[in-house]
Amino acid sequence: MFRHLLTLTWKRKSRNLMLSLEILLAFCIVFAVAAFGLRYWQLWGMPIGFESRDLWSVSLHVGDEEKTRIDAATYDSLRRGLAELPEVRGVSFASFEPYAGSTISTDLHRPGADGGKGRGVRVEMLDADDRLAGVLGLRVVEGRWFSELDNGSAEGGARPVVINRRMAAAMFPGERALGQVFTDKDGDQPTVSYRVAGVVDAYRPKGELSSPVNFVFTRFEAGRNDRDARTIILRVAPGTERAFEKRLNSRLKLIRNDWSYQITPLPALRTSVLKAQMVPLVVVGIIAGFMLLMVAFGLFGALWQNTTQRIPEIGLRRAVGASAAQIYRQIVAEQFMLSSVAIVLALALLVQLPLTQVLGESMNWTVFAAAAGLSMAVIYLLSLLCALYPGWRASRLSPTEALHHE
Numbered sequence: 001m002f003r004h005l006l007t008l009t010w011k012r013k014s015r016n017l018m019l020s021l022e023i024l025l026a027f028c029i030v031f032a033v034a035a036f037g038l039r040y041w042q043l044w045g046m047p048i049g050f051e052s053r054d055l056w057s058v059s060l061h062v063g064d065e066e067k068t069r070i071d072a073a074t075y076d077s078l079r080r081g082l083a084e085l086p087e088v089r090g091v092s093f094a095s096f097e098p099y100a101g102s103t104i105s106t107d108l109h110r111p112g113a114d115g116g117k118g119r120g121v122r123v124e125m126l127d128a129d130d131r132l133a134g135v136l137g138l139r140v141v142e143g144r145w146f147s148e149l150d151n152g153s154a155e156g157g158a159r160p161v162v163i164n165r166r167m168a169a170a171m172f173p174g175e176r177a178l179g180q181v182f183t184d185k186d187g188d189q190p191t192v193s194y195r196v197a198g199v200v201d202a203y204r205p206k207g208e209l210s211s212p213v214n215f216v217f218t219r220f221e222a223g224r225n226d227r228d229a230r231t232i233i234l235r236v237a238p239g240t241e242r243a244f245e246k247r248l249n250s251r252l253k254l255i256r257n258d259w260s261y262q263i264t265p266l267p268a269l270r271t272s273v274l275k276a277q278m279v280p281l282v283v284v285g286i287i288a289g290f291m292l293l294m295v296a297f298g299l300f301g302a303l304w305q306n307t308t309q310r311i312p313e314i315g316l317r318r319a320v321g322a323s324a325a326q327i328y329r330q331i332v333a334e335q336f337m338l339s340s341v342a343i344v345l346a347l348a349l350l351v352q353l354p355l356t357q358v359l360g361e362s363m364n365w366t367v368f369a370a371a372a373g374l375s376m377a378v379i380y381l382l383s384l385l386c387a388l389y390p391g392w393r394a395s396r397l398s399p400t401e402a403l404h405h406e
Contacts, residue, residue, distance in 0.1 A: 058264075069228060093229035094126055095128075104125045107120050123214040143197050145162060165201060181194065209277040292382075
C-alpha cells in the first residue's frame with residue numbers, strides 16, 4: 001500500500017508541488033509561534049533571583065544629573081528617615097530598580113597568562129549598597145554580600161563584586177569563582193580590576209520573560225563611585241496600600257524638599273513590563289492564525305480539485321473491487337504522505353537554527369524539539385481535517401457515476 005501511494009505521489013509530483021509548499025509554509029508558521037511561546041514558557045520557569053512582591057522604588061531627580069553629587073550624609077538621612085516609617089522593612093540604594101528596563105553593559109575580561117585581555121564576557125552591571133541583597137531577597141550561594149569589611153578595599157586594588165552563577169560559569173568555566181579577578185578596559189580609560197567576593201544564585205532584572213544574562217553587582221560607596229545611586233528600593237510590610245505613596249512622598253520632601261521623586265510599586269511595574277513583553281507574542285499569534293487559516297482554505301480547495309480530477313481513477317478502483325473505506329483511507333493517506341514530505345523538508349531547514357546558534361539561547365534544543373513536535377501535530381491534524389470531506393465525497397462515488405464522469 002505504501003509503495004503504491006509513493007508511486008502515485010511521484011507521478012503527480014508537479015501537481016503536488018504547490019500543495020507541499022503550502023504545507024511547508026504552514027509548518028514554518030506554526031513552528032515560529034510555537035517556538036516563541038515555548039521559549040516564553042521556558043523563561044517563565046527559570047528563577048529570577050529576587051522577590052518583587054512588597055517592593056517599592058523611588059527615583060531621585062536632583063536637578064543637574066551630571067554636576068550634582070549626593071554626599072554620604074544625605075544618603076544616611078534618607079535611609080534613617082525612611083526606616084522610621086512603620087510600613088518600611090528595609091531600605092537600599094542602587095543604580096536602578098528591577099523591571100526598570102535600564103541597562104549598564106560592558107565587556108569584562110579575565111586576564112590571560114601573557115598579560116593580554118584574555119577571555120571576554122558581555123555582562124550587565126549594577127551599583128548596589130550593602131543592604132540590597134536583604135531587601136531584594138537575593139540568595140548568596142558562595143562567599144558573601146558586600147559589608148563594612150570591604151571599606152577601602154577598592155583603593156589601589158581590585159573592587160569587590162558579587163556575580164550570578166551564569167557569570168561565574170561564563171568567566172571561570174570549571175573553576176571556583178570566589179576570589180577570582182577580572183578587568184574592565186574601556187577605551188583610553190584606566191583598567192579597573194574586580195575581585196569576586198560572592199556569587200548569587202540568579203538575577204534577571206528585566207523579569208520573568210527576559211533572557212538570562214551575565215550579571216555583576218559592584219559595591220556602591222557614597223562619594224567613592226564614579227556615579228551616584230539615584231534609586232531607593234524599599235521592602236515594605238505585606239499588604240501595604242497604594243495610599244502609602246502620599247506618606248512616603250511627604251517624608252522624602254521633609255528630607256530634601258528641593259528634589260522631585262518618582263514613586264513606583266514594583267508589582268505594578270512588573271505587570272506593565274509583562275504586558276509589554278507579551279505584545280510581540282500576541283501580534284505574531286494573530287498574524288500566524290490568519291495565515292494558517294488562509295493556508296487551510298487553500299489546502300482544502302486543492303484537495304477538492306485534486307479529488308474531482310481523479311474521479312475516473314477512483315471509479316476504476318471501485319469497479320475492480322475497492323471498497324468505499326479503502327478509497328477513503330487512500331485519500332487521507334496520500335495527504336498524510338504529502339504532509340510528511342513537507343515536514344521533513346521544513347525540519348531540514350529549521351534544524352539549522354539550533355545547530356548554528358544564529359538565534360542564541362532563544363532557539364535551544366529543548367525549544368526546537370518541543371516546537372517541532374507541536375507543529376507536526378498541528379499540521380497532521382490540519383491535513384486530516386482538510387482531507388476528511390474530499391475523502392468522504394470520493395468514497396461515496398459509485399463506479400457507474402465515476403466512469404461516466406466528464
